[in-house]
Amino acid sequence: MKAVEANSDRRVVLTGNKAAAEALHMARIKVLCFFPIGPSDEVGEELSRMIGRGQHDASIIDLANERSVMNAQLVATQAGVRCSFATNSEGLLFAVQQLIFASYARVPIVITVAHRALEPPAVVRTDDMDTLMYRDIHWMHYHCENSQDVFDTTLQAYHVSEDHEVLLPAFVTYDGWEVSHNAHPVELPKQEEVDEFLPPWQLPEGLDFLKTNFAEYYSTEHRMSGYGYVDVDREYMERRHQLDQALNVTAKAKVLKAHEKYQNLVGRGYGGLMEPYRTEDAEVVLLTMGSFSATARLAVDMLREEGMPVGLMKLRLFRPFPGTELVEAFRGMKVIVTLDRNVIWALWSELRSAFFGQPGPPVILGRIAGLGGRDVTYYDIAQMLEEGLSAVAGKQVEPQRWHFHVSKSRNSVPLPQVFERGWNQP
Amino acid sequence: MKMVMEREDKELFMNITANQCPGCPENLAAKLSMQIVFETLGEDQPIVYGQGCGIGRDFLQRSGLGTHDSGCAAMKTAMAIRGIDRPLVVIDGDGQVDMGLDDLASAFQQGYQYMHIVCDNQGHSASGSHATGSTDVLARVSSRPTGRIQGRIQGRKHFTFMLMFSGANYVATASPSHFRDLERKIKEGLKRLPAFIQIMTPCNPSWGYDDDKGVTVAKLAVTTGLWPLYEWKDGVFRRTISVPRRTPVEEYTRLQRRYAHLSREDFGAINGYIDEMDDLVNRMERAFGPDLD
Numbered sequence: 001m002k003a004v005e006a007n008s009d010r011r012v013v014l015t016g017n018k019a020a021a022e023a024l025h026m027a028r029i030k031v032l033c034f035f036p037i038g039p040s041d042e043v044g045e046e047l048s049r050m051i052g053r054g055q056h057d058a059s060i061i062d063l064a065n066e067r068s069v070m071n072a073q074l075v076a077t078q079a080g081v082r083c084s085f086a087t088n089s090e091g092l093l094f095a096v097q098q099l100i101f102a103s104y105a106r107v108p109i110v111i112t113v114a115h116r117a118l119e120p121p122a123v124v125r126t127d128d129m130d131t132l133m134y135r136d137i138h139w140m141h142y143h144c145e146n147s148q149d150v151f152d153t154t155l156q157a158y159h160v161s162e163d164h165e166v167l168l169p170a171f172v173t174y175d176g177w178e179v180s181h182n183a184h185p186v187e188l189p190k191q192e193e194v195d196e197f198l199p200p201w202q203l204p205e206g207l208d209f210l211k212t213n214f215a216e217y218y219s220t221e222h223r224m225s226g227y228g229y230v231d232v233d234r235e236y237m238e239r240r241h242q243l244d245q246a247l248n249v250t251a252k253a254k255v256l257k258a259h260e261k262y263q264n265l266v267g268r269g270y271g272g273l274m275e276p277y278r279t280e281d282a283e284v285v286l287l288t289m290g291s292f293s294a295t296a297r298l299a300v301d302m303l304r305e306e307g308m309p310v311g312l313m314k315l316r317l318f319r320p321f322p323g324t325e326l327v328e329a330f331r332g333m334k335v336i337v338t339l340d341r342n343v344i345w346a347l348w349s350e351l352r353s354a355f356f357g358q359p360g361p362p363v364i365l366g367r368i369a370g371l372g373g374r375d376v377t378y379y380d381i382a383q384m385l386e387e388g389l390s391a392v393a394g395k396q397v398e399p400q401r402w403h404f405h406v407s408k409s410r411n412s413v414p415l416p417q418v419f420e421r422g423w424n425q426p
Numbered sequence: 427m428k429m430v431m432e433r434e435d436k437e438l439f440m441n442i443t444a445n446q447c448p449g450c451p452e453n454l455a456a457k458l459s460m461q462i463v464f465e466t467l468g469e470d471q472p473i474v475y476g477q478g479c480g481i482g483r484d485f486l487q488r489s490g491l492g493t494h495d496s497g498c499a500a501m502k503t504a505m506a507i508r509g510i511d512r513p514l515v516v517i518d519g520d521g522q523v524d525m526g527l528d529d530l531a532s533a534f535q536q537g538y539q540y541m542h543i544v545c546d547n548q549g550h551s552a553s554g555s556h557a558t559g560s561t562d563v564l565a566r567v568s569s570r571p572t573g574r575i576q577g578r579i580q581g582r583k584h585f586t587f588m589l590m591f592s593g594a595n596y597v598a599t600a601s602p603s604h605f606r607d608l609e610r611k612i613k614e615g616l617k618r619l620p621a622f623i624q625i626m627t628p629c630n631p632s633w634g635y636d637d638d639k640g641v642t643v644a645k646l647a648v649t650t651g652l653w654p655l656y657e658w659k660d661g662v663f664r665r666t667i668s669v670p671r672r673t674p675v676e677e678y679t680r681l682q683r684r685y686a687h688l689s690r691e692d693f694g695a696i697n698g699y700i701d702e703m704d705d706l707v708n709r710m711e712r713a714f715g716p717d718l719d
Contacts, residue, residue: 030507059503063496064528071493072500079504097490210510214474215464
């Protein structure tokens with residue numbers, strides 16, 4: 001994060017969840033959709049405490065399960081009020097029909113997700129799979145590094161999603177426990193600044209069904225369009241094309257615009273789609289998302305002190321994926337190491353696709369680490385960067401590797417017991 | 427009140443078409459209900475929406491399947507926030523209720539002020555006549571080729587009895603064959619929200635009767651005792667159409683292909699089921715009926 005001079009007089013210490021709740025409070029959400037699941041639940045708890053104290057004015061909808069609650073969020077958003085919902089892992093699985101309806105019907109809901117690994121085996125700790133498995137349904141995916149990032153990104157997510165040219169749902173995600181339950185300093189903007197940045201949610205022209213005269217509507221040839229309806233005009237394919245353009249063209253531009261606007265207002269920025277760190281004249285760059293970036297900065301500093309040409313690229317937005325922008329940013333670099341916290345090599349495969357057919361592409365090494373909340377220290381990341389440097393020197397390096405162990409120093413490589421026991425043993 | 431088909435402005439509710447089968451009783455029930463709602467509350471500009479096989483789908487689809495009740499909860503919340511006060515009625519099929527029973531139960535328990543009308547054709551009729559929770563005893567549907575469930579004879583799920591003790595202020599069963607009764611129930615329900623009305627609507631293709639026999643079949647369901655008509659109003663349970671002499675169930679079943687597989691013993695079982703249901707309604711009336719003293 002760039003240290004830009006602060007013009008705020010409110011500096012507080014908040015966990016990631018509480019920062020999200022504070023952002024939703026300042027976004028003046030009118031409906032809190034609430035269903036419990038850890039580690040995201042604290043967002044709703046904190047907001048409902050604010051409502052109880054009379055500090056925040058909103059209605060609470062708590063129905064039978066995540067599907068009901070996310071459905072209420074969908075309908076209330078279409079009825080013209082801004083809503084919030086925080087859930088993760090199995091909660092998202094419960095509501096998957098609503099997830100797809102939201103993007104395909106262009107309903108701009110925002111869901112804050114503190115990542116939690118999917119079961120079985122049951123764990124409560126973090127990895128990215130719970131939202132990354134929805135990378136193909138045209139949601140926007142923001143990945144946040146710390147509480148400040150969570151706070152700022154939540155406001156920006158509403159700003160971009162509710163733009164009438166975008167109208168797309170968004171996940172604002174951060175690592176469960178590592179970010180959600182760790183306290184970080186957060187600078188809060190003034191409420192007037194937030195109000196200026198984020199005016200109330202306005203429905204597009206002609207889509208306010210709470211104002212429709214239904215007796216007339218059902219008696220004429222009039223046909224409701226825009227949101228979910230039967231494809232009588234055979235325009236499904238055109239709708240999907242619009243959706244794709246909205247995500248990959250319009251939303252990308254709007255994210256940059258929103259980021260710039262917010263930066264001018266608050267004096268704090270994250271580079272828009274991605275944030276480089278010491279990448280000038282670097283030969284090996286690590287590409288990662290979320291709280292890994294904070295650890296990676298230490299590793300980069302450590303290696304830079306030893307004179308090694310390494311850097312970090314923190315991806316802020318996984319969808320829309322800034323492929324061409326990354327290709328441009330990595331031009332002239334020799335090795336890129338992607339660090340994924342998911343089993344699908346998401347960053348590795350996306351980056352390779354982006355580089356396909358480009359002249360003189362770098363070597364792209366894929367690394368998976370930290371699944372189910374396993375610790376990743378800066379020694380681990382330093383080791384990955386050093387592997388990249390060996391590749392630059394022409395040595396043979398594994399192109400894809402699962403990084404299981406936790407390094408407590410530069411040379412320790414203990415293997416976990418599971419290899420001796422077999423995968424299905426307790 | 428003139429019924430839809432007797433009116434001069436036949437275009438009323440013309441949008442409520444889903445390429446139904448000719449003489450679809452579900453479509454009839456939905457149109458009747460909408461007519462009653464709009465004529466009763468016309469001044470208040472009611473919001474009426476829903477989805478179902480005979481109800482139509484070009485009908486304000488706001489979210490996924492089986493989610494109308496959480497949608498209604500959200501709409502009422504949004505209306506309160508925006509200062510809009512319009513009555514809300516949702517009309518859907520029994521499949522929706524079955525899939526969204528969790529939504530229905532919690533929205534009623536939490537007292538959201540709306541009316542839910544179910545046009546119950548006892549199956550997922552638009553999708554190959556699959557069974558739902560309210561499929562009748564021993565009826566043959568595509569997922570129950572023998573009419574039995576795991577080899578057993580089982581009755582249907584009573585949404586009405588579930589909701590009576592879960593926060594509903596008005597619950598009733600109705601039939602398109604008993605129009606005045608239906609009209610009165612919808613009007614009573616609109617005064618006592620949350621209200622739930624289950625209308626039994628036969629289905630030509632999945633029940634397998636002649637297209638012109640829809641209302642006849644619906645009427646026979648009432649007179650044989652298979653579909654008792656009752657209401658739950660202000661904590662009082664009352665049979666609204668009494669059937670002193672029941673029509674033999676054979677007259678009902680022989681009109682329908684879905685009962686063609688019945689044996690003599692099966693008729694015994696159906697008659698036993700009717701007796702049980704009659705007894706249940708009588709006992710409910712004795713326990714929660716109007717005070718006659």
